[in-house]
Amino acid sequence: MPMPDMNLLIALDALLEEGSVVGAARRMHLSPAAMSRTLTRIREALGDPVLVRAGRGLVPTPRALALQAQVRSLVEQANEVFQARDEVDMSLLERRFNVRSNDVFFGAFGGQLVDTLRVHAPLSTLRFAPEGEGDDDALREGRIDLHVTSRRNFGPEIKVQLLFYTRFVALAREDHPIFDAPITPESFVRYDHVSVSRRGRAHGPIDLALEALGLSRRVALTTPNFHSAIFSTASSNLIVSLPETVLWGMRELGLRMRPFVIPLDFEPVQVVQAWHPRCDKDPAHRWLRQTVKQICATVEERNAGVWPQP
Template identity: 60%
Template sequence: MQLPDMNLLVALDALLDEGSVVGAARRMNLSPAAMSRTLTRIREAVGDPILVRAGRGLVPTPKALQLQGQVRNVVEQAALLFRSADQVDLSTLRRRFSVRANDFFIGVYGGRLFDTMERMAPLCELCFVPEGDTDDEALREGRLDLRVSNTMPASPEVKVQNLFSTTFVGLAREDHPLFDEEITAARFASYSHISISRRGIARGPIDTALNAQGLERRVALIAPGFHGAMFMLPDSDLLLPVPKEALLSANRLKLPLRAFALPISLPTLVLAQSWHPRFDKDPAHRWLRETMRESCHATWLEAQPA
């Protein structure tokens, strides 16, 4: 029996992941014309169009969606077969690492992580993807390499490693009237707040703490990310609770903002990275996890008060 061309499987994996001939060509260091010819060969081998035109883009056929998980598994297993069990040549490694994290983590911790990867593995790509509701499934299927979050994964087989802990502080414009007097819980609750939630949820631990004192705040604005919300503060009387490391971003951008200690008690958040055990022995993935931990620790130390 004639075995299929392994390069076609690698190309098919790239095409299905990118959903684009141009994107797949860029990942495989081919010209778009060469990738288009490869797609033609794949179509002939599979007996299916794989990707069809929809407006200005391409969408996968039902057959392609059915094959996607199988193709990804075969490509990963083949890569592991030919890869050293204990070592990886980072200088020649070509791989995209997908990390799911929120904008706070990307903005504060992502820079040092990327800088380290750029120096040690210059041919690799770091792809941050938005938070989703099916993280465990994405880890299991290999669509995600790492998930960074303060919530535990639902699947018991997913491995978890703590990265750092953080607490919240408040942010407001530097001449905000809140700073005219002592910042009490009552005065804190009297101003309108920004709540950060990608699901549009207004209430959280802050409201629980205020309610315990018979107080209630008004959430006037809900935003999906901390960094976008920070740019709204200089022109308003809004208050924004943020993880304390976000002050690094505010200071680097020289935003006219002032931080303050929250007059309520909130639980400490622990952020962790999680991954599926299928990648536990993968040397490149192990390097990614170690780099993530070391980069986070260095940034966390930088953010601590002198």
């Protein structure tokens, strides 16, 4: 059996990612006519149209979609063979790092991460990608480099490293009536609450802890991120529960808000960073992971400075 032309894999990867003959040609520094001929060869080799006309554009066939992840992995492995090295000069590296997390991590660590990048990798850039539903293949397909999250249900091949623990605390406006007396589980549920959930969920671990005491709270507002919850709470009698790290920037916002310990017993939240094993030996990716880990190591020290002094 003759050896297949491996260049077709590179061309197929470009065609599937670009979804366009012209775009793939530009990416591979070929003319559109040459790329069109290459697509014909790919179709003959696979026995499949690969890309078919849909209106003014092209869409991949089911066979092409099924092959896309495998083709991408093979191309990346081939690149690693020719670019493998133990060290990289971060000061000369031109690369965009894609980090997925929620606004809690971005708000608490984003500025420090950007500052570190500017000093040690000035030619590289950082892109924060928000968390979203139905996108569990982003690491596997190489669309993000790192996922910082509290979730743990990744695929078995995904590598995970613990960054820190954080506890949930509560926040209310400074003159909220809950502060007029000692805060108890009963006074905690006396006022309306904000639930923060990108999936629109109104209940979570706090509600389970309340149920164990025979109590329940009323969630009057559900919002997808913590910063909108904070601003909603600043001008109302609402109470929001949020990770302690969110409090770091509260003074800079200029809001007259007051945090307090939730009078319930529940487990702290584990925050991890996750990546695909193909990036494990990549020196630039290793630098990114180590940098995130070092920045997050300051959590306990920074938490100590957010509570009002007696």
